[in-house]
Amino acid sequence: MITSFLADQALLEDIVRILFVFVLITAAFILSTRNIASLLTVYAVQSFLLTLIAASLYLIEGSEKLLAMAALTLVSKVLLIPLFINVIGEKIKISRDLEFNYLEPTASLLVSMGLIMLSYVFLSGFFDEYVLGKLFFVGAVIGLSLTLMGMLVIFSRKKVMTKVIGYLTMENGVLLFGIFVADLPFVIEILIVIDLMILVLLTTILAIGLDSTKNEYHKRLQTLKIWSGREE
Amino acid sequence: MSLLEALVYGAIIALIFGTILPLLYRSKNTRKASFSLSFFSSILLLAFAGTVLYTGKEPTFPAFGFLPGLNFTMAADRLSAGFILLIAAVVPGVSIYSIEYVEHAKSEARKDIQTVLTNLFILAMLMVVLAGNMVGFLIFWEIMSLSSLMLVLHDYSSEENKKAGIFYFIMTSLSTAFLFMGFISLFRLTGSAEFGHLDYAASILTLPFLCLFIGFGIKAGLVPFHKWLPYAHPAAPSSVSALMSGVMLKVAIYGFLRFLLSVSAPEIWWGVLIIIGGSLSAILGVIYAFRESDIKKLLAYSSIENVGIIFTGIGLYLIFKLEGLEGLAMLSLVGASFHAFNHALFKSLLFLCAGSIVHATGTRSIEAFGGLIKRMPRTAALFLIGSVSIAGLPPANGFVSELMLFQAYFYSSALQDPLLKVLLIITLSVFALTSALVAALFVKLFGITFLALPRTKCAKEAIEVPQPMLSGEAIPAALCILSGLFSNRILALFGFDFGIPDMLVIGLLLVGVCGFVWLGVRNTGFSKTPRRSKETWGCGILAQHPTMEYSSIGFSEPLIAIFKKIYRPEISSTRTYSDTKECIFKDGTTKIHFPKFFEKHLYLPVAHTVNVISFQVSRMQNGKLGTYVFYVFIAVLTLMTFTRYFA
Amino acid sequence: MNASFLLFTLLNTGFILLVSPFFMSLIKKVKAYVQGRKGPKLLQSYFDLRKLMQKEVVYSPNSSIIMRITPYLNLGALLLATLFVPVVFIPNAPAGIGNVIVFLYLLVIERFFTSLSGLDSGSAFGGMGSSRLMSLSAVIEPTMIIAFAALAYVLKTVNFHEMFAITAGSTIPESPTLSLISISLFIIIIVETGRIPVDNPATHLELTMINEAMILEQSGKNLALIELAHAIKQTILMAILINTLAPFGLATELTFTGIVISCFYFLVKASLLAGLIGLFESSIAKMRLFRLPGFYMMAFFFSALTILMEVFI
């Protein structure tokens, strides 16, 4: 019964489509949410959705690699990274990222619509969906647009923490794109994730330096009044 | 390796040693030694160039492979030999002069550096002329520019010297850029870097021609690219100004000739362009020289004028050649080259003398001089020789080359094309005006500087410069007279015979007649007439005062009035009256200011535009991460669209 | 240096040296007649020169060697210049004697040193004079060059001797353009000898004067030499005009009768020309200094016109 249910291709594809929609929604949240804690949660949810997508793809295609990737994503992106960032977030007592530059949330949502269209048009130029099944094509589109939206987050939000999350979103997009377009060797995937972890580690640690509101930290920076080397 | 090559190598090695020694042992004697080395090398070069020009046999040098697929070669044909002769004629005077002159630099280090750079500069110029292919040419061209730049900056403490340095550097790298363009296009065309014969249609060679014309024009100081000269020369030490004006400009002309003579089928409009450019620089150069009262600026402008004359000659050569008048073509080409040689001599002489004057008085402003002939008689005599030959008075050398060009012009009735004739008539009258103005200019310069009463304290207390400097000046002075008197012999020696008047005869006759007059006056019983020394008559003023003398700008006043259109003088005056009705004039001041035309309408606008653009562009770098990522974002979107529709 | 040339040197130079002062006083005389005065004797200039030669020489203490050599240089340069303009007969001159350009630059020598000596004594007048002289002569230079270039164009040579050898045969000008050239040559004479409307030789210490201002400090025999040089210059220029416009009678080879005839003819023609100059001078007013370039422009226009005619016809 369960197996037959799991064997039902059409249904699974519908599920994946629904997941796509959810992914986009999370992206929209990340674009507009001000509270960093909730941003983090949304990101975790997004990663979890990716895990589900990978899993259901495994059910459709049945290559273990996809399953492993699902597991990897679950471990790294749903658990470790959010946890770590949370810790840092505690250290620097900021919970909210209020300023936006270039794009207010509403505008950025509209822009992201445009992005989705653009990535559709773009990809349709290269993969017509007959080569690469319809579902997969849509997945690719979603992946690409998610990447672009992540970038949107990076430049439209002020605080480094938010930017980090934007970067992570981009990475999710790339992952999604990768899943649907090509199945890279698994070793590579692992390395990529490691690389991602290190990067997040570094950036968040640095974020302390920039986002922190602790005064004595600032004082310590003031004492070294070197690097007067700015022309503006 | 025959004797010829040995001479060249000897000269090069001597110069290299001259360059390195002062860095190793830093003492007065080393400096002296290195200058004597450059003197020695120029003697060798003199022998070398003389033989090559006389025998016409060209030495062969081994190629030195220094880049894959490209050798560094040296070559010397009669053209390069001619310009080596020029270098060898100027360098001796300069090096002897410098032995003493360098010692007046501010600090020991500067003395050494000046010595080193001067030698390097000479070496670089020599190597440019000797270079066998374009790359070698460019390399030493750059070294030449650099060493001269650092010499211009030798006294970097003053603001205008800094400005001069920056300006000179920009201009010279512009000229190098144009040379790059020209040489690269030639390289692509011929497939080799050698200076070979260019048997191509002129239409193909248009780009290289224009690029090289502009590139060499900038370096030679052709209007409107001349602006760097009046800035760089006052900044440089006088010995270096002598080298720059005397030799470096000629090196640029050498490069241009090197290209032009290798073209088998040029077009007539090239010649027209060259001759127009030449005449323009000639007339504007001397006209601008008139308004200057800084002696070195004035001399710099007169260099511009002389370069203009040389280019006129080159243009004449091209036109006559294309019209099939070989004889006239040769006449004007040799005339131009000979004028280059002569200008090298008398301009270096004049700059050296100017250096002595500046050294003696401590200022460059002519208005401060006066009466120096009493205090510096030797310098005055040498300067007079320089002025006489630059003003083109027979039998000095400056006259001979102008004579050749004039004759070429006068015979131009043989041309067929009426329009060309008209062009030549116009340029001829410009040329005539130029030469007359030069005479006027140097009457002014010599008269205001040396004659009458000293105008300021520094001129009153000036003393004659030490012997080495004088003998350094004496060499080019002697050469000026000799190369004038023996011009026919020299040209005949090198195989040119144009049947121009024999200066030796005319010179002897002139001396003879003057002597005859003198004797006549003495021996006809009039020598007994008493002579008396009495104050100059000043309309009843008892003691004459320097302020009564004509000043430099006052001397120029009629010309400024005549050429108002060119000078556009802005005269501003203030007057005060001792009564309310403003009838009785108490006192007042008048200022005259000449707007710098090319600076205002060519240089500054360009510079300004570049600055504005660079300002706008540098505002992109606003230090905000958001902005930067935004750029990336936009770029990515653009690229995606681009790829979608162009792939 | 052949014998005939040696003879020429003596005869030509001597002759010009001899007759030059005569024309000076002749012109004065004509002007005087026109103005209704009696005027000086025809030999007055000779007396003046003699008087000056005997007077004492006064030098300003400010003045230098320039002041002292200038007279000799001037006279020397102009005596040399006489060799270039044959009036007695036409020798076959060696070494490019007679070259137009050399001739012009010999005149420049005279001008150059005169202006220097003007500056030498440091008086305001001298400076003014030399400044004006150099400027105006610079402006007239194109005209002179073009005029002589026109001669060279028409006669296809740059040597006076050859030119006059060509013209001498004919009684009327070789080509119509020559008569045009002679107009500008006439103006050149006026300018170069500093006559009205360019300059007024008769006045002193007037702010319009040019030549007199420069030689103001010259005195005694030096002044005499300078005056003599001036006279010679005038004669030479007149000779050029005459040989161009009315060349007949100039002996082309060395014969006694020929020399006598050409000397005679020259005297007649030159006297006529001198009279003409005198009339011209007294019929026109002195121009303001800065209207002179316009006047020169006219001369330039004539000479340019001649060449253009040569070019296009």
Added chain:
Amino acid sequence: MIVLSYLAVGAIMLILIAFSKSHRTINAFTTLHTLVFLAIGLYALLNTTVPAFETGSEYFYVDHLSIYEGLIAALLFFFASVYANGYVESLIEAQELHRNNLKIFYLIFSALLTAATLAFFSDNLTLFWIFAELTTIFSAALVAILSAKENIDAAIKYIFIASGAMLFSFIGLTFLYTLSGEVLGSGSLNWTVLIENASLLSPKMMTASFVFLFIGFAAKSGIFPFHTWLPDAHSKAPSAVSAILSGVLLNIGMYGILRMYSIVRQTQAEHLISQFLMGFGLLTIAVAVLNMLWQNNLKMLIAFSSVEHMGVILLGIGIGTPLSLFWTLYYVLAHSLTKASLFFSAGILHRQYESNLIHDIRDIFSLQPVAGWGLIIGSFAIIGMPPFPIFSAKLFILLEAFGFSKPLVFAVLLLLVIASAAFARFLIEAFTRSSKEAGIEDSETPLLPYVVKRGMKFPLLSIIFIILALGVFFPEFLETLLNKIVYELGYL
């Protein structure tokens, strides 16, 4: 074998550094590390038959290009580590670097060397991508290690722009993967495989994937409009690091572009892409020189000139003729060395004046003659004056570019004039200032000359010597090496 030895040495050195105490020993180990890498590279060049795959694995591949780049990297790291010995010490004395950060600094330093070297030797493009990312992170850490706010800021910029762009090149990789999948059946990202079957790849997809890859690599090597991070990072980093950033890390991006272009070159897309590259090269040069013109910050100036030179190199790659490739590779070497010498001099000056600003520099010839002359000679070299190597490289690249378009060459020449004007202006303004007319009151204590630490002058002088030698004499083995590279990239 080679790569394994690289890995092993890298790891061992990390451990040694981690367990050594004094600064001197740490630095000695780092220097040793660089020397060993240099030795390995030379050994690989001389005694092994290249090109060859690394033992069994399809992931690593050694050919002359990778050895060449690896050698350049090792050489620069060697000089940098020698320089760092004195420089870092004085950083600590000035309290700009915390002593307990010292070890981290060196650890990252040698890790960076390993990562960079491995990047050059990786055959699998994804692997290359990862190593490139790692170098970004490590170098960012090196930038940020001076705990000043500006440094952290610069590092953050660096990471976000470079890595963000690198993500796009990962998308490009996936494109490439599918593309190869279509042709070969099973997809592959091995450069060797791709270049073998390059002619089969469809130009359209190839273009798309190249453009995406280009985004990332361009960001890595500071091509307009992805260059924005570079000036900040390079100017804020400690000078020893700046030298590496300019001399090595920029080459990584260029290396990636070159590899990709050599594939594209054999497809139909070649024409479009080469125009694309040349266009970006020209834009980069233009923006860089315009930023340089009125630059008042010495290290900013040098950094922007790196951008400019990257533009020239991109141009050289875009031309795509064998000769242009030859000279572009030479240009890479020349630029790395020259730029290192400039940064070393700038470092000494920064120790002296505690600032890079033009109006703080004064009395240079009395205070720091060596650094001053180093800077002057380095500037001559970097603006392409003879007898320095960049001159001839520039000449030949332009010569080749002339075949494509004359206006391009002309524009580049004029822009280079602006660049040299910028250097001239800076040097003349800065070096001619003396305390007297700079209007410094006597109340302020006059500057004491900064005592240059042991080993800081050696790299500077030796590099100047090397570039002078290279300029006047083009060594035989270099020529053969470069020719081999040109051949192996399928240009001949």
